[in-house]
Amino acid sequence: ALGGVAGSAIGGGRGQILASIGGALLGGLAGNAVENQVGKTRxxxxxxxxxxxxxxxxxxxxxxxxxxxxxxxxxxxxxxxxVVPM
Incomplete structure (x- = not known):
C-alpha cells in the first residue's frame, strides 16, 4: 500500500496511474521478502x-x-x- 501511495505522487494522468500500480507491486514484493526472512528460525x-x-x-x-x-x-x-539435555 505504501508503494502505491509513493507511486501516486509521481507524474500525472496515465503515468501517475502506472506509477501507483508499479509502486504497489514493488511494495508488495518487498514486504513479502521481509516477512519471509523475519519468520525463519534455524x-x-x-x-x-x-x-x-x-x-x-x-x-x-x-x-x-x-x-x-x-x-x-x-x-x-x-x-x-x-528435547533438552539431562
Missing amino acids: GLEITVRLDNGETRVIAQADDVALSSGQRVQVISGGGPTR
Whole structure:
C-alpha cells in the first residue's frame, strides 16, 4: 500500500496511474521478502531412541547444545514436543 501511495505522487494522468500500480507491486514484493526472512528460525531435526526402544524424530529450534549419544529428556504435552539435555 505504501508503494502505491509513493507511486501516486509521481507524474500525472496515465503515468501517475502506472506509477501507483508499479509502486504497489514493488511494495508488495518487498514486504513479502521481509516477512519471509523475519519468520525463519534455524532448527534441528533430532532423532531420539527412547529407553523402551522406540525411535522418535523431533523438530525444534536450534536453541540447545546437544551431542550424539547424549542422554536427553523428551518433554511433551501442552505444546510442541521438546528435547533438552539431562
